[in-house]
Amino acid sequence: MPSAFHHPTRRDVFRAGGAGLFGLSMPDFFTARARAAGTKGPPAKQMILLWMAGGPPHQDMFDMKPDTPPPFGSELKQGKTKVPGMEFCDLMPRLAQNADKFSILRSVGIGNEKWEHNGGLYWLCGNPRTKATPKYPMFGSVVSRERPPVPGLPTFMALGHYYDTGDAAGDLKNNYLGPRYDPITYKPGDAKSDTGAMLTPPPHLDLSGFQHRADLLKSLDAQMRRLDTAEPVITRLDQSRRSAFDLLRAPKLRDAVDPKKLNPKDVERYGKNEQGTMALHARQLIEAGVPFVFVPWPGWDMHGNITEGCKRALPKVDALLASLVEDLHERGLLESTIVVALGEMGRNKIYKDSAYSGPPGRDHWGTTQFIFVAGGGFKSGMVLGKTDKTSLRVVENYYSPISFGRTLYHLLGIDPDKELYTTGGRPMKIIVDDAPLISEVIA
Numbered sequence: 001m002p003s004a005f006h007h008p009t010r011r012d013v014f015r016a017g018g019a020g021l022f023g024l025s026m027p028d029f030f031t032a033r034a035r036a037a038g039t040k041g042p043p044a045k046q047m048i049l050l051w052m053a054g055g056p057p058h059q060d061m062f063d064m065k066p067d068t069p070p071p072f073g074s075e076l077k078q079g080k081t082k083v084p085g086m087e088f089c090d091l092m093p094r095l096a097q098n099a100d101k102f103s104i105l106r107s108v109g110i111g112n113e114k115w116e117h118n119g120g121l122y123w124l125c126g127n128p129r130t131k132a133t134p135k136y137p138m139f140g141s142v143v144s145r146e147r148p149p150v151p152g153l154p155t156f157m158a159l160g161h162y163y164d165t166g167d168a169a170g171d172l173k174n175n176y177l178g179p180r181y182d183p184i185t186y187k188p189g190d191a192k193s194d195t196g197a198m199l200t201p202p203p204h205l206d207l208s209g210f211q212h213r214a215d216l217l218k219s220l221d222a223q224m225r226r227l228d229t230a231e232p233v234i235t236r237l238d239q240s241r242r243s244a245f246d247l248l249r250a251p252k253l254r255d256a257v258d259p260k261k262l263n264p265k266d267v268e269r270y271g272k273n274e275q276g277t278m279a280l281h282a283r284q285l286i287e288a289g290v291p292f293v294f295v296p297w298p299g300w301d302m303h304g305n306i307t308e309g310c311k312r313a314l315p316k317v318d319a320l321l322a323s324l325v326e327d328l329h330e331r332g333l334l335e336s337t338i339v340v341a342l343g344e345m346g347r348n349k350i351y352k353d354s355a356y357s358g359p360p361g362r363d364h365w366g367t368t369q370f371i372f373v374a375g376g377g378f379k380s381g382m383v384l385g386k387t388d389k390t391s392l393r394v395v396e397n398y399y400s401p402i403s404f405g406r407t408l409y410h411l412l413g414i415d416p417d418k419e420l421y422t423t424g425g426r427p428m429k430i431i432v433d434d435a436p437l438i439s440e441v442i443a
Contacts, residue, residue: 075350160187279320
């Protein structure tokens, strides 16, 4: 399918540079150019992906069956929301008040519960990646490859741990595009600590020759100003490496990730916990102009004590997701920013004696799960799809990770059928298999 996004010509770039001299920014230039040509660019300019590693229990969160008792139904209660007919767990009251700003996909899954954790790579790539398939890149790497860089900012940032499955399929940093399009990673720290934050340089920046310069490496933490003292060393690097260091020193990036510059009221709203802080930094990075932000949230592999686990986790989900959609909406950024939250899989019925250990929990279930979507061309205030009374089988509007990936690229203005070249020179479609867009939820 053809992309709606027009790639600029060399002449366009020179024109944009000239426009900048007269007070017109490059984004303004291309917006004006598109309007003049009577074309419309992609609705999504940026994206936040909240990755709930493991399987968040859909039947305890966004696909509850109040008329179905446990073990298939939930021990928690369902509550009403701002949108009639859109109901979910009452432990998320702020999301209930913002239900008109997002949608829930209830009929998505891999179609085979045996996928289990391998499904993580499937959902993050839009291709069924296993040890027997090519090492497909995740969405952020493709965006980094296809989108022009933003001056003074990385194209792709990952907060905290960048996803590693630990299985035979490998991790996302090992993909056919190579390390050039991997993210800059940032681990948020304590605002009271001088060394509480760490920026990791792009993987293609080889620091092996400078391992003895401890001051150079340490300068990549919250005290990035130390890097300024290493200027004589940096000037001896080649242009690409100097550019990488310049990026890490860029004021826009430093301001967006500086824990000391967080508004205490925002910290309170998003939640005084690691995930809340990362979501707040994600919002600031989007405000700064970073195109793609990956936010990991491990710990959703709930085989035991499922109800108590949800009582602890769902208020955190409520605080950070509600704050994200509220803030992006108020700042006029939600319309152009996709916010997605999902995990590797769903969960099965409650087992008194789980295949693992501990109090009653839910085991893996790859067939059915939920996806939270907001902004960037997605419709809001709706629920798509339906599962049976056990929440284990889709009975209406089933969609796979292939459709999900194609829909994301469609909204981002990237043609999923475009061929990219692997590091070995082999042409490869961004998404190899064909599948329909999730058209019902596209605005």
